[in-house]
Amino acid sequence: MDLSFWKGRRVLVTGHTGFKGAWLTLWLDRLGAEVSGLALPAERDTEAFAALGPWNTLDNAVVDIRDAEAVYATVKRQRPEVVLHLAAQALVRRGYRDPVGTYETNVMGTVHLLRAVESTPSVKAVVVVTSDKVYANDGHPAAFREGDPLGHSDPYSNSKACVELVTAAWRTSFLGAAGVALATARAGNVIGGGDEAEDRLLPDVRRSLEAEAPLLLRNPEAVRPWQHVIEPVAGYLALAQSLVNDPSHVPPALNFGPSGSSCRPVRDVVERVLAQWGSGSWAKAGGEQPAEAALLQLDSSLALRSLGWQPRLDLDDALEWTVAWWRAQVGGNDMRAFSLAQLESYERRLGVSS
Numbered sequence: 001m002d003l004s005f006w007k008g009r010r011v012l013v014t015g016h017t018g019f020k021g022a023w024l025t026l027w028l029d030r031l032g033a034e035v036s037g038l039a040l041p042a043e044r045d046t047e048a049f050a051a052l053g054p055w056n057t058l059d060n061a062v063v064d065i066r067d068a069e070a071v072y073a074t075v076k077r078q079r080p081e082v083v084l085h086l087a088a089q090a091l092v093r094r095g096y097r098d099p100v101g102t103y104e105t106n107v108m109g110t111v112h113l114l115r116a117v118e119s120t121p122s123v124k125a126v127v128v129v130t131s132d133k134v135y136a137n138d139g140h141p142a143a144f145r146e147g148d149p150l151g152h153s154d155p156y157s158n159s160k161a162c163v164e165l166v167t168a169a170w171r172t173s174f175l176g177a178a179g180v181a182l183a184t185a186r187a188g189n190v191i192g193g194g195d196e197a198e199d200r201l202l203p204d205v206r207r208s209l210e211a212e213a214p215l216l217l218r219n220p221e222a223v224r225p226w227q228h229v230i231e232p233v234a235g236y237l238a239l240a241q242s243l244v245n246d247p248s249h250v251p252p253a254l255n256f257g258p259s260g261s262s263c264r265p266v267r268d269v270v271e272r273v274l275a276q277w278g279s280g281s282w283a284k285a286g287g288e289q290p291a292e293a294a295l296l297q298l299d300s301s302l303a304l305r306s307l308g309w310q311p312r313l314d315l316d317d318a319l320e321w322t323v324a325w326w327r328a329q330v331g332g333n334d335m336r337a338f339s340l341a342q343l344e345s346y347e348r349r350l351g352v353s354s
Helices: 019-029 068-078 094-097 100-120 155-175 201-211 230-245 266-277 300-308 315-330 337-352
Strands: 011-013 033-039 059-062 082-085 125-129 182-189 187-190 213-215 223-228 254-255 263-265 282-284
Touching: 011 068, 019 033, 019 230, 019 337, 033 068, 059 068, 068 082, 068 100, 094 100, 094 155, 100 125, 100 155, 125 155, 125 230, 155 182, 182 201, 182 230, 182 300, 187 201, 187 315, 201 213, 201 266, 213 266, 223 230, 223 266, 223 315, 230 254, 230 300, 230 337, 254 300, 263 266, 266 282, 266 315, 315 337
Parallel strands: 011 033, 011 082, 033 059, 082 125, 125 182, 182 254, 187 223, 213 282
Antiparallel strands: 223 263
16 A cells, blocks of 8 residues: 555545544545545434544535435535445345335445446546445355355345446446446455444444443354454555556455454454453343344455455454543543544554555
């Protein structure tokens, strides 16, 4: 990664008010990019977007990605060189409750964005962020590779697999001929400071600690690829940079997952966090739960070969950085400054500086 690549570059982040989007926006701001955002307002005042502010120079467009005309007008006005598309309905159980809205946001929202890019000559590269859950997961033990079949069954996961197909169609039918490089990025289960979304493990842990109540786990033995939020964000930046500089050597889709040792059961992750915090407990939730895959792992060797990207934080690092962020927030620290310090520490692990 050449972090100087981003200085002065016009970058649009969709979904910048979300968890990953806020961290990505913070890093781009640190690197001197001219950042614009397109998203709904943050759902909670205390989420990452508020905690990582103030956003003094951000062009913050409050736009519903489902509104084609508003998306088109915003992208035309912002004239980005690079687009990082993170806007999505990203929760599995919400996908069951609102499947139509999930497909409208994830699939048609992506279509609206790519149509707007078609008509914006300034755009050179687009990274579309999907999910580790795009794969047709039959429970086999091997880590998923980019060429494996797509299409898991729940609405959220399936909608993200549809986004992969939409992106492939636009690459071939429209954007390739226009000279716009386009690729998708599939990350693991992301954790870190500032995430307060419903039905995510680490936010649920924190809420149980604050309530001094046991955490109820739906599937304590389910294995997931856990990674700190900065890891995939670094992958998105490396991918976008390569799409601008040398698109002919960039695969159309890449996994950005943790090392194999960071693929651990939900129960193990919770117990490590509670041990670091020094209190808390968990129990298995009763009643019927939505179907979820028992095992999910990613093979990220293609990202290493093509971009030189690899994880720099193991599971203990990721959990320690997350718990440290919680403690700093509870202690009244400046969370933008604290988060920038974590980014700076990560840059040292990369062996680069901004």
